[in-house]
Amino acid sequence: MLKLVLCAAASASATIEWRGITATIKDRSILRAVGGQAKAGRLHAIMGPSGSGKTSLLSALSGTCDRRLKLSGDLRADGVAVDKVEGAYVRQQDVFYPYLTVRETLTFAATLRLGPDADVPTIVDSILMKTGLAKAADTIVGDDKIRGVSGGERKRLAIACELVDDPDVLFLDEPTSGLDSFAAQRVVASLRTLCDAGKTVVCVIHQPSGGVFAAFDDLTLLSEGECMYHGPICDLDARLRKEGFPRPRTAAPAEHAVETVSVNYGSPETEASSREVLAKLSDACKKAERPLPAATPAKTKATAKGPRRRPLAELRLLYQRARRDVSRAKAATAIKAAQQVMTALIYGGIYDLDDSQRSIQDRFGLLSLCVIGATNLAIASTIRAFPKEKTIVQRERSPRSGRPMYGALPYLFSKVAAELPLSVGLSCLFGGILYPLAKLGRTTRKFRRFLGLTALNSVAASALGLLVGAVAPSTDAALAMFPPIIVLMIIFNGSNISDESTPKPIKFLPKLSLVRWGFEGLAVNEFEGLEFKPFTQIGRPSLKTGADALTRLSFEDSTIKRTAVAQGAILGACYFQTYRVLKNARPRYATLKRATVVDDGIRWTADAEARLQKIPGFVRGRVRGAAEKYARENGITTITDEVFVALKPKK
Numbered sequence: 001m002l003k004l005v006l007c008a009a010a011s012a013s014a015t016i017e018w019r020g021i022t023a024t025i026k027d028r029s030i031l032r033a034v035g036g037q038a039k040a041g042r043l044h045a046i047m048g049p050s051g052s053g054k055t056s057l058l059s060a061l062s063g064t065c066d067r068r069l070k071l072s073g074d075l076r077a078d079g080v081a082v083d084k085v086e087g088a089y090v091r092q093q094d095v096f097y098p099y100l101t102v103r104e105t106l107t108f109a110a111t112l113r114l115g116p117d118a119d120v121p122t123i124v125d126s127i128l129m130k131t132g133l134a135k136a137a138d139t140i141v142g143d144d145k146i147r148g149v150s151g152g153e154r155k156r157l158a159i160a161c162e163l164v165d166d167p168d169v170l171f172l173d174e175p176t177s178g179l180d181s182f183a184a185q186r187v188v189a190s191l192r193t194l195c196d197a198g199k200t201v202v203c204v205i206h207q208p209s210g211g212v213f214a215a216f217d218d219l220t221l222l223s224e225g226e227c228m229y230h231g232p233i234c235d236l237d238a239r240l241r242k243e244g245f246p247r248p249r250t251a252a253p254a255e256h257a258v259e260t261v262s263v264n265y266g267s268p269e270t271e272a273s274s275r276e277v278l279a280k281l282s283d284a285c286k287k288a289e290r291p292l293p294a295a296t297p298a299k300t301k302a303t304a305k306g307p308r309r310r311p312l313a314e315l316r317l318l319y320q321r322a323r324r325d326v327s328r329a330k331a332a333t334a335i336k337a338a339q340q341v342m343t344a345l346i347y348g349g350i351y352d353l354d355d356s357q358r359s360i361q362d363r364f365g366l367l368s369l370c371v372i373g374a375t376n377l378a379i380a381s382t383i384r385a386f387p388k389e390k391t392i393v394q395r396e397r398s399p400r401s402g403r404p405m406y407g408a409l410p411y412l413f414s415k416v417a418a419e420l421p422l423s424v425g426l427s428c429l430f431g432g433i434l435y436p437l438a439k440l441g442r443t444t445r446k447f448r449r450f451l452g453l454t455a456l457n458s459v460a461a462s463a464l465g466l467l468v469g470a471v472a473p474s475t476d477a478a479l480a481m482f483p484p485i486i487v488l489m490i491i492f493n494g495s496n497i498s499d500e501s502t503p504k505p506i507k508f509l510p511k512l513s514l515v516r517w518g519f520e521g522l523a524v525n526e527f528e529g530l531e532f533k534p535f536t537q538i539g540r541p542s543l544k545t546g547a548d549a550l551t552r553l554s555f556e557d558s559t560i561k562r563t564a565v566a567q568g569a570i571l572g573a574c575y576f577q578t579y580r581v582l583k584n585a586r587p588r589y590a591t592l593k594r595a596t597v598v599d600d601g602i603r604w605t606a607d608a609e610a611r612l613q614k615i616p617g618f619v620r621g622r623v624r625g626a627a628e629k630y631a632r633e634n635g636i637t638t639i640t641d642e643v644f645v646a647l648k649p650k651k
């Protein structure tokens, strides 16, 4: 569907120019009036010491800055003033489905982004060639634990995935970090190929080798949030020499540049002298900066919003991916199966149930262990794996423009459908071994119900694990939430504390405990119709039937249906909440306030300027003068709405 939108973010930009990019957080300046430009066909590096603001500048240009930052400045894409430059953003750490091959990963991205009419195989082949991944095309991607393609190939895959819809601009955050110099050179060679094809490529680089640095055309050198050099790399040495910092013969150009602009905190004297160097280079940089001409008016243009969403096709594709991921994770599946077999053998070896009075307690104990074990395993394994997958889903669902690549609902459906058979299978494997060994139930009907209830418990516990993984910001946070959740569920399992003793404010908790419903269902199934031999000792009270035993735990009114419905309700609620979290979990970024009016070195953001314009003409000039005086006295280069409001100008 084509929709007319105001072009506030450039989509087909080739030359990016920026002036006065300022970023602050609370009262701390992170970028101070940084200017520069990146051109199509030229490979642009952003370099500087650690903490100098490289990533902040890259994200300010690409519109992906942490929203706690206050951003302002004048950003142009092909002469049009924009809030952000629309382009692909390749993060430092990219995660993929480890069991998919490079080709499958790319094909998946291309099919979903481009829709059914695109010639996906041809596009994928061409990208594989451009990024030098043709040889690794049929190797699985892998990760830290699973052997797959090399680190350099994985970085190139991250770039390749962003190329499927042919963006004009690419932003990359440290694409060479963590790679040896050969792998880094291959990554940069791929970027060179893209530049030669007319793309604008802007990269943050960190400690580049001589070969890598030489492959770049232009450089923005930052220190302490200020621009120290901006221009062609071939002029860098000459500029530093001119300012009194010639490069020693033994030093590599990149190393010398970063060292020159690094603050030496060794002593107050060295720090002061470093700051003099920075001031000198920053002044030289500002002098060389040419003001931008008046911005070309933003055009109203037809912008494609991406292919129309087709939930069924998405579901099919997502299901294929999830199935492949599950079916190829053979080692992980084997470990889980071995866990189930071992646990069943241990329980089966210890418990030997008959119709004696002692077997009542043994039965309750064994059933409780079965439920706790299954719940534990299902939640823990989901919690461990899901936060990582969530990162992939969030990345894929945060589009550069238009709609997300796919909906949260097809994703969740496909994941559940792909993982369900394994969950049920593992649960049945456990039950199939344990049931005859421990001599539980002894009727086929009870056995079938046992398998059904334990499988339902596992699936519901996985759903809870998904929800915890979805709301937790990281795997560590999710794992930290796990113990209190499981402990609470065990406390309220129906046999550890009575309803009467449960404190009033948390009386609802037993109703939410999967362990309780699972245990109650298994107990009702097991004890139904059983009869027990009385104690032989005279005077020792005995329980004659299974119903008596259930009454002891206040389960006398319970039915299997009731416990299954309760578990089903918890499962449904967990899936629904997970869906909502995934649907709404979009990264929110800071908006660049446009500062397009330049007056005597002080810039005004558009909203501050708009506020100023509301002041009657005869007072406006005085207010403007007072605001700029205040800004100069306080080292403020851009007057934002907040600064202006803080001044409380008198009308």
Ligand SMILES: Nc1ncnc2c1ncn2[C@@H]1O[C@H](COP(=O)(O)OP(=O)(O)OP(=O)(O)O)[C@@H](O)[C@H]1O
Binding pocket: 025, 030, 048, 049, 050, 051, 052, 053, 054, 055, 056, 057, 066, 068, 069, 206
């Ligand atoms: N969201 C934020 N909250 C607080 N401080 C921030 C935030 N973003 C950036 N900073 C600070 O701004 C400074 C610049 O950060 P940035 O990540 O841009 O630097 P960098 O040059 O990319 O560093 P590095 O090379 O170490 O990755 C750092 O001191 C950082 O701590």
